[in-house]
Amino acid sequence: MMATVELGTIGYGVAALGNLYSARPDDVWPAIIPAAWEAGIRYFDVAPHYGLGLAEERLGEGLRGLPRDEYVVSTKVGRLLEPNPDHRPGQTDIGNLFDVPSTLRRRFDFSRDGVLRSVEDSLNRLGLDRIDILFVHDPDDHEREALDGAFPALAELRSQGVIRAYGAGMNQSAMLTRFVRETDLDLVMCAGRYTLLDGTAATDLLPAAEERGVQVVVASVFNSGILAGDRPAAGATFDYAAAPEALVRRVDRIADIAAPYGVTLPQLAVQFPTRHPAVSTVVLGADTPEQIVRNAALGSPAVPEELWAELHASGLTP
Template sequence: MDIHATRGLGRASGNAIPATCMGLGCAQLGGLYEAIDDAAARAIVDTAWELGIRYFDTAPYYGFTLSEHRLGAALRGRPRGDYVISTKVGRLMEPDRSVRPGDCGWAAPLPFRPRFDYTYDGILRSHEHSLQRLGLDRVDILYVHDIGRVTHGARHGFHWDQLTNGGGFRALVKLRDEGAIHAFGLGVNEWEAVADAMAVCDLDCALLAGRYTLLEQASLAPLLDRCVERGVGIVIGGPFNSGILAGNRKFNYEDAPAAILARVEAIGAVCREAGVPMQAAALQFPMAHPAVVSCIPGAQSPAQLRQNAAWFAQAIPAGLWATLAREGLIDPRAPVPLPA
């Protein structure tokens, strides 16, 4: 898989922008689970640039604004037309001195507390605040962050009403039509939320975390098939399913249950037999689907990022995919990468 190759993102509105097939997810710049300092965060972005990565995804929620600050500082001074940046809306970050290390999984968050707000005014304010933290005059893509029934439980209806009837989507359309952004979509862990949103709004794209991976393909039909029909580009977040496909035994940000551990072991056994690192298979598998534009693993260090890039580019024999399908470890309907 060519790390430098680009695919069009934001196709539904005709504003397709070239995103590199491998991007950088920037949650780790916000200290996801482990703290990193400013110099280490800068080194990760510098390494991504050196490798040819030109798509960067962040969010106000990552490190309670820390990721946006660090990413903006690292990109400042680089030609603005040479990279694509996405951030997210749906949470407003409010000053709060009670924030402590470890809050919401952030090792060293800044003193801000998130408050969900999917209204018209909330979306516009979130966008403006992100520009200020990033130090940029524009971002390319805005994703509505963490909307969904699993995420919000009993409050889902309230937040969905803000987005649909309270003007949230209308604000995003306004920003796109005025040229303030090129594209918008959802950034979620729930594929069903993307399907619901496509029924009521003309999305350009979606960042789907952990729901179309080597481990699970429940979103294959009807969502990804529908995205191909509608020209909605998919960005794959969490290609290692919170790390279990990379060896950390975490799934959906928690300790993995026994059934998941057993399935991963079975996938790993097939990969070992083929002489292929499971991580390489995990990064390359989703890219075969025609709806998928980019895959954006995170990295805790420059060395980890270089390793991800090597796995992304590693040659994989076609027999691996055939064996995984034959043993029921991937959906037989799923497109698989062609051998180089």
């Protein structure tokens, strides 16, 4: 029995609370969750992977005291955290993009026991008595194990009422599409594959999800940065690499057409995915309280239909 969980149009993906790329100052990070709450965000997505558990701990701290029935938390399974015997004083996890001491390490584990242990660890770090949604996280090289171990375990947790819904979160659409067809999941999180610049998921995942009544949450709508500002910045990145020159020109062209409508690239990036009936929510990151407030506002006012039509006619949307 599939569950629909009300997430709102915009959620906050809290990797920054795990010191993604750099450490968040102690006078900055505690204000981010309250700012998101004030801005109307009620869905928060995290993972053990983010900062070796630090993001879960800080999210739990930020949510403490807020009414539990008014927000939704998703975290992920598939990477267990365990002591790192190779850690030396001063060593950090920046090789995995997180500026935290490397006292722990990740171990992929998509087995039933791994899932149950992961959930228990996450509950402890979050300081919550329940998690709403669990995603199988990046099972790219572990498809069989996820299908045999993780998904049945999550179905069990859902039937016991331990979680409300489960799914998978990945940076690709092909395997997500197989999961939609082969399991009884409720929702999927697709990062970077259904954006203003990359329509891959429209050919496989979105039709399958619509057909099966599966909710789609879209992440990485700025494609790692090229769509995050009013114009592509010098050295703009696309999918975590330098953006090709032709793509930068295309984005500039989109910005030119949108300008007379008073619409920005970030607004287009956030609102493009939600035009598809299968997409319920866009998850955005933020490093500061100001950034989450800005991001929360990108869902409205609605981009005029005339602008979408013009971009489409110019061959600039997927």
